[in-house]
Amino acid sequence: MPPFLAAFFPAPHRRTESHIQKCYTRSMSAAHDIQPLTYFRRQSADVVKRLKATRRPMVLTINGKPELVVQDTASYQRLLDIAAHADPREGIRQGLDDISQGRTRPAREVFDALRAEYDIPR
16 A cells, blocks of 8 residues: 555554545545535636646535535546555456557657657667
């Protein structure tokens, strides 16, 4: 487990849903990170700027209950990377998704490009 996550989940036996919720809400600022959905609708441009600047997710509520989480794409990608490192199955799933979406190149092509870029003889 990455060290920064260990602070939130100190021991495996403590990973109950209530413990995770307490740790998550402890890291959230209620004044800025939890807002009603109507606030997001009215101030979406400002919210997007703040999400990009702070890289913190925002919980959106409906009728006072948390319903949605929004975050900038860089933070979301970082979260996916953390998940991939924490669970090898997630890394495999992402790799298979890349293959099915055509986001891969043959290894020979990659190595030839690196050799050409860094003037490495064959």
